[in-house]
């Protein structure tokens with residue numbers, strides 16, 4: 339059901355090199371899992387009790403259509419058990435992440451996953467039975483039983499699925515195809531991360547195997563000579579396997595269309611967005627708005643060229659930092675103080691939860707031997723509180739990540755407080771709104787509280803790069819993804835060469851190649867082969883829509899009044915009690931209009947004005 343934890347993207351599964359053992363870290367910097375269960379023994383006892391309770395569901399099987407009372411009791415039982423399971427799962431996941439090499443904890447986690455599977459099997463009859471009861475009878479049940487009202491929205495969501503459910507025989511056959519359907523992605527992964535022969539190159543006198551990790555490290559090197567080795571060598575390797583990559587991606591897109599059309603959807607896009615209740619209009623709106631705003635991206639690229647002092651800007655110059663990274667240090671205590679001040683506009687209740695997160699040990703702060711790398715927030719323990727895993731490193735990146743994860747945690751905390759369990763879990767579509775909203779407020783606070791010119795330039799540059807990479811680049815991917823699906827839906831075949839030709843055309847449009855703004859060599863048409871997200875079925879556009887919505891909401895809170903704050907809090911209180919688009923609309927960010935896009939582009943351009951002003955002052 340909902341065992342995912344929201345991971346900070348880009349920080350996925352990177353183990354940090356550390357020396358300290360967990361015992362050496364003071365208690366106050368470690369999360370307190372006793373809030374979940376006082377001891378492992380108590381946990382095991384609760385899990386055993388839970389396992390016994392799973393069987394109580396079976397008495398409802400085949401009876402949900404008999405009466406409103408039967409249906410309600412079944413749902414009460416199901417959601418109560420699910421809530422307990424969330425708590426059990428949270429406990430074992432967090433414990434395991436404290437030290438991934440601890441086999442006891444891993445065993446505990448695996449055993450609990452098996453219990454979860456058992457629960458999923460035991461409850462698998464519920465949805466099909468609700469669907470077969472039908473809309474009319476459910477309506478009548480809702481009139482008969484006042485307490486069933488709680489589940490009205492949940493029931494309507496299940497019934498809506500009916501349109502896309504086939505006969506029993508067809509569904510069974512379709513389920514079997516899943517055994518073969520992931521072959522394109524599996525082959526893509528194993529090939530590009532294991533078997534692909536990456537070249538060894540000499541960079542700064544160092545022999546480097548130029549794989550994906552090395553590319554991300556070296557592509558931002560300030561030395562143009564190094565970048566001019568890294569880019570052609572890295573993408574050249576992909577180019578030599580263009581046919582293979584093309585065959586794999588073509589197979590993946592055909593797979594998407596196979597399931598979409600089998601399930602009676604009009605397009606692969608509709609099939610991907612429908613389960614999240616997002617209308618396809620939102621996707622098209624994003625592509626249109628970003629295309630209309632390409633002149634702003636071009637302005638940024640010209641500024642970048644000027645700041646880097648280049649005669650010509652090329653595709654290899656996009657990741658070099660605009661200004662030297664500042665060496666500002668932020669201790670964890672500094673971070674708490676800064677984040678509290680930056681989020682102060684959100685009022686008393688928000689501040690209370692924030693203080694609790696810091697003082698009641700919701701956060702596992704520092705790295706230790708064997709601890710999972712990166713950062714995440716886990717908000718599934720409904721009656722307890724969210725937890726945050728950090729690998730805090732005293733720098734700006736850590737400060738900003740902490741603010742980000744706290745955004746997720748506060749979203750969970752408010753939704754868990756204000757929504758019944760059944761509607762507490764917010765959807766993926768809005769997940770990155772609350773987190774990037776906090777980054778926005780943090781950036782604003784630091785900018786208004788620093789007099790240091792270098793620091794200002796650093797923060798402004800960071801904001802611009804974030805918008806380029808999260809909004810423009812992800813929308814560019816979204817446009818490519820849409821186009822290749824459309825071609826397959828029309829019955830066209832796709833080869834590696836076709837994909838490169840199409841990709842090159844889109845990249846050149848975005849980066850203003852024909853206008854002489856950024857030169858994109860033919861070779862970079864192969865970049866699509868490097869992006870694993872094209873196997874995630876219309877996922878990346880949500881990075882762009884999230885940052886656009888959060889930028890708009892942050893501007894409202896920064897420049898607005900009490901009502902704007904209330905609207906934002908209304909958003910984080912809503913869980914999934916409405917469609918994600920409606921929830922954002924009520925908060926004042928209507929993604930079916932151009933308003934949030936306009937705000938975001940205004941921020942983008944004002945940031946450039948600010949940088950230009952600082953650069954002028956320097957020349958005086």
Ligand SMILES: [Zn+2]
Pocket residue numbers: 344345346347742746769770773
């Ligand atoms: Zn996140």
